[in-house]
Amino acid sequence: MTVPVYIGYYFTIQPLQPATEILIAELGYAGFESFVETENGVEAFIQKPEWNEHILDNIHILNSDEFEITYTTKEIEQVNWNKEWEKNFNPIVVDDICGVRAPFHEKSDVIYDIVIEPKMSFGTGHHETTHMMIQHLLKADLENQKVLDMGCGTGVLAILAEMRGAQPIDAIDIDNWCYLNTVENVERNHCRHITAYEGDVSLLDDKRYDVVIANINRNILLKDISSYAKTLKSKGQLFLSGFYSEDLELITKECNANNLEFVNSLDRNNWIAACYKLK
Ligand SMILES: C[S@@+](CC[C@H](N)C(=O)[O-])C[C@H]1O[C@@H](n2cnc3c(N)ncnc32)[C@H](O)[C@@H]1O
Structure with missing residues (x-):
C-alpha cells in the first residue's frame, strides 16, 4: 500500500477551549483526518489529494472574535499515527454501559467493551455524532x-450492533483506510457477523436491511437518503447523524419524501442523531 502524503496544519489557539473542540469538529467535516492536541492548540492533517487552497473557507471558528487562531502548514511524507493517537486517545464510556477504548487501555466495567485502534479513521466515540449513534443503538x-x-x-x-445481537451486518466506507481499519477492528473484537466493503450506496443493489446506520455528513445524506430508503425493509429503521441542528428540518423533509417518518432525535453540542422509520 502506498503511504499517502499529508498536509499538516499547526494551529495556535488562544484561549484553548472551547475553540479547539469546535475547530476539530469543523476540520473533520472539511476532510481533515487526524488531530493531535498540543499545549498551544492543535495539529490537523489532511491527505494531499483531498486538499485545496479553499479548504479553510468554511471553518467558521477561524472568523470568531472570541479566539485568536493562527496557523502554519507543512507537507509531510509520513506520520506515525499510532504514536500520536496513543498519546491522545482516552477511553470513553457511553451511558455507563458501552465503553470504547484502545487495546492498551485496561478493560472497563461495562456491558459492551469495544476495542478500537483507529489509526486514520473516524470513530472512537469521542465525537458527538458517534456518541449519540451509540446511544441510539x-x-x-x-x-x-x-x-x-x-x-x-x-x-x-457495526461492532456495537453485533454486540447487541444484530446479524448479519454489512459495513461500508468509501475510504480504503477505513475499510481496512474496520476489517482489523472487527477481528480485534472477535465479531463474526460483520462483512466490510470499500464503496458507497452503489454497492447496495437489491440488498434489504432491517436497520440502516449512516453517520456521514449533511450533503452525502441528502444525496443518499433515497438509496437508504430503498434498501430498508418495511418498518425498517434509519439512524442518521453527521449534521447540525439547523439541518434537521432539511434532512427530515428528504426522509419524508422517501416514505420515512421522523421518530426522535438526540442533540449534543448542536450535532444531531435522528431516527426515522419506513412506513
Ligand atoms: C463521520 S465518519 C463516521 C464513522 C463512524 N461510523 C462513526 O460513527 O464514528 C464518516 C465516514 O463516512 C465515510 N464516507 C464519506 N462519504 C461516504 C459515502 N458517500 N459513502 C460511504 N462512506 C462515506 C468517511 O470515509 C468516514 O469514514
Missing part, C-alpha cells in the same frame, strides 16, 4: 436484525 432492538453501517469509519457502530 443501545436503545434499539437489534436482536437478529440485518444491519447496514454506511460510512463505518473504524467500524465502531
Whole structure:
C-alpha cells in the first residue's frame, strides 16, 4: 500500500477551549483526518489529494472574535499515527454501559467493551455524532436484525450492533483506510457477523436491511437518503447523524419524501442523531 502524503496544519489557539473542540469538529467535516492536541492548540492533517487552497473557507471558528487562531502548514511524507493517537486517545464510556477504548487501555466495567485502534479513521466515540449513534443503538432492538453501517469509519457502530445481537451486518466506507481499519477492528473484537466493503450506496443493489446506520455528513445524506430508503425493509429503521441542528428540518423533509417518518432525535453540542422509520 502506498503511504499517502499529508498536509499538516499547526494551529495556535488562544484561549484553548472551547475553540479547539469546535475547530476539530469543523476540520473533520472539511476532510481533515487526524488531530493531535498540543499545549498551544492543535495539529490537523489532511491527505494531499483531498486538499485545496479553499479548504479553510468554511471553518467558521477561524472568523470568531472570541479566539485568536493562527496557523502554519507543512507537507509531510509520513506520520506515525499510532504514536500520536496513543498519546491522545482516552477511553470513553457511553451511558455507563458501552465503553470504547484502545487495546492498551485496561478493560472497563461495562456491558459492551469495544476495542478500537483507529489509526486514520473516524470513530472512537469521542465525537458527538458517534456518541449519540451509540446511544441510539443501545436503545434499539437489534436482536437478529440485518444491519447496514454506511460510512463505518473504524467500524465502531457495526461492532456495537453485533454486540447487541444484530446479524448479519454489512459495513461500508468509501475510504480504503477505513475499510481496512474496520476489517482489523472487527477481528480485534472477535465479531463474526460483520462483512466490510470499500464503496458507497452503489454497492447496495437489491440488498434489504432491517436497520440502516449512516453517520456521514449533511450533503452525502441528502444525496443518499433515497438509496437508504430503498434498501430498508418495511418498518425498517434509519439512524442518521453527521449534521447540525439547523439541518434537521432539511434532512427530515428528504426522509419524508422517501416514505420515512421522523421518530426522535438526540442533540449534543448542536450535532444531531435522528431516527426515522419506513412506513
Ligand atoms: C463521520 S465518519 C463516521 C464513522 C463512524 N461510523 C462513526 O460513527 O464514528 C464518516 C465516514 O463516512 C465515510 N464516507 C464519506 N462519504 C461516504 C459515502 N458517500 N459513502 C460511504 N462512506 C462515506 C468517511 O470515509 C468516514 O469514514
